[in-house]
Amino acid sequence: MIEVSDAAAKRIIELREQENRGEDQNVRVSVKGGGCSGLMYDLAFDAEIKDTDDVFEDKGVKIFVDKKSLLYLVGTTLDFSDGLNGKGFQFVNPNASRTCGCGESFSI
Numbered sequence: 859m860i861e862v863s864d865a866a867a868k869r870i871i872e873l874r875e876q877e878n879r880g881e882d883q884n885v886r887v888s889v890k891g892g893g894c895s896g897l898m899y900d901l902a903f904d905a906e907i908k909d910t911d912d913v914f915e916d917k918g919v920k921i922f923v924d925k926k927s928l929l930y931l932v933g934t935t936l937d938f939s940d941g942l943n944g945k946g947f948q949f950v951n952p953n954a955s956r957t958c959g960c961g962e963s964f965s966i
Contacts, residue, residue, distance in 0.1 A: 860887065860914050860921050860931055866938040866947060867917035879903055884920040887936065889927040897930065899949050 862870070874883055886904035889897050904922055907913060912928055914921045923931060935950040 859933065860916070860923060861935045862916040862919045862921070863935055863937040864917065866936045867919050869938040869947070870919050874903070877903075880905075884922055885936075886922045887927065887931065888924055889930045901936075901947055 870885060873879075874881070882905045883903040884905065886900075886902050888900045890900050892898045907922055908924065910924050910926075911922045912925060914923070921936070930953060931949075931951065933952045937948045937950055939945065939948055
């Protein structure tokens with residue numbers, strides 16, 4: 859399960875409207891190799907559910923996650939911050955043993 863904070867849900871809906879995307883455009887979250895800690899988060903809009911995807915819905919936002927990435931993301935919360943410490947989406951991942959300073963990569 860991946861949860862979505864209120865702030866992240868609000869920002870996703872705003873972005874969808876700003877970019878003139880239909881409601882069929884949902885959020886794809888995946889994990890890829892790379893970054894300074896070894897693994898990187900990838901976040902994008904996507905309308906296509908693949909056979910290897912699990913689909914979660916929280917606060918009106920559908921999230922697609924491939925099964926391989928889900929192993930790294932179980933229990934993660936997708937958050938959004940626009941405060942002084944940085945602006946953007948953040949992953950609160952209880953599985954990560956180490957994260958980089960920018961929060962875009964992690965290791966397990």
